[in-house]
Amino acid sequence: MNLPFRVNLEGKVIVVTGGSGVLGSAFCEALAECGAKVAIIGRTEQKVQQLATVINGNGGTAIGLAANVMDKSELENAREKIQLEFGTCDILINGAGGNHPKGTTDLEYFNQGDLQKDVRTFFDLDEEGINYVFQLNFLGTLLPSQVFGRDMVEKKSGTIINISSMNAFSPLTKIPAYSGAKAAVSNFTQWLAVHMSKAGVRVNAIAPGFFLTDQNRSLLLKKEGLLTERAEKIIAQTPMARFGEGQELIGTLLWLVDDRASGFVNGVVVPVDxxxxxxxxx
Ligand SMILES: NC(=O)c1ccc[n+]([C@@H]2O[C@H](COP(=O)([O-])OP(=O)(O)OC[C@H]3O[C@@H](n4cnc5c(N)ncnc54)[C@H](OP(=O)(O)O)[C@@H]3O)[C@@H](O)[C@H]2O)c1
Known part of the structure; x- marks a missing residue:
């Protein structure tokens, strides 16, 4: 990977949840290239193993672990394996997250007559879908922070980076659950930064703008690869008039994980948008 700059993470144990995703895998590769021992957590065993193989093949150090970020006992099991293999966690990147179609309205605005049409309105949003989105994004950030943050307070040093979203600043149409859940992630970032400030642990977040990945591909691209109406609106609303590339989050990530570079930065949500x-x- 072509790093924007290098920070020294030699020997640091870094856990990346959602590490096998589009953004997460760029994070893992960059962190490994800076010398970190990277523990990649994702839902699908095959994906995390595949990425670990690639990183190890490139001279880095990584292991893959399948664990559900919404399940504390699975995270505890992962922590045990990581400790045996690498030692205790120094840095946690809470990258797992996403939306669910059942928490998404079909239309941006409610119009008279919609109840009689075959569209998913606000009134049809499914409780389970909404719950899933909150569990994945909010609880799925809080639980790993409990499980791996424990390692950090014991050694009085460490840092946690959460992944928020543009939705957290002002909600996007159609996705009330994802917007609310990411607002909760930003709020929790501030809460935890304050709570951990006497324990030597910094907590910050990155709020990516729009990056084309698996979780939003169907919302942004038509089958023929052309932009959807929604994608065109996003580009029109983005002064730089394009989507971001995963690589463009790396500079902010490396800055935030490096105590020498950002040692007094705590409780911020940095837009990269x-x-x-x-x-x-x-
Ligand atoms: N892409 C964007 O434009 C954008 C913008 C703002 C914020 N974000 C946020 O950035 C983060 C990464 O997004 P992405 O676009 O890279 O998503 P992605 O490509 O869909 O990857 C999501 C990752 O999270 C993992 N994951 C999902 N549910 C999980 C669970 N319950 N337990 C453990 N791991 C789970 C996935 O594993 P499997 O592949 O095995 O399911 C995958 O590794 C998310 O928090 C997302 O909300 C993305």
Whole structure:
């Protein structure tokens, strides 16, 4: 990977949840290239193993572990394996997250007559879908912070990076559950930063703008690869007029994980968004 700059993470044990995802895998590769021992956590065993093989093949050090971030006992099992293999966790990246179609309305606005149409309105949103999105994004950030943050307070040093979203600043249409859950992630970032501030653990978040990945591909691209109406609106609202590339989050990630570079940065949510959150649309 072409790193924007190098920080020294030699010997650091870094746990990346959602590490096999599009953004997460870029994080894992960059961290490994800086010398970290990377524990990749994801849902699918085959995906985490595949990425670990690639990183190890490139001279890095990584292991893959299948664990559900919504299940504390699975995370505890993963922690035991990581300790045996690498030692205790120094840095946690809470990258697992995403939306669910059952927590998504079909239309941006409710119009009279929609109840009679075959569309998923706000009134049809499914409780289970909404619950899943909150569990995955909020609980799925809180539980790993409990499980791996324990290692950090014991050695009075460490850092946690959460992954928030543009939705956290102002909600996007159609996705109330994902918007609310990411707002909760940003809020929790501040809460935990304050709570851990006497324990030597810093907590910050990155709020990516729009990056084309598996979780949003069907919302942004038509089958023929053309932009959907929603994607065109996003590009129009992004002053830099394009989607981001996973690589473009790496500089912010490396800055935030490195105590020498960001040792006094605590409780912030950094947008990396091509100007999306700064632009009012006028
Ligand atoms: N892409 C964007 O434009 C964008 C923008 C803002 C924020 N984000 C956030 O950035 C993070 C990464 O997103 P991405 O786009 O890289 O997503 P992605 O490619 O869909 O990857 C999601 C990752 O999370 C894992 N995961 C999902 N549910 C899990 C669970 N219950 N337990 C453990 N791991 C689980 C997935 O594992 P499997 O593959 O095995 O399911 C995968 O590794 C997410 O928090 C997302 O909300 C993305």
């Amino acid at each position: 091509g100007g999306f959150s700064a632009y009012s649309g006028v």
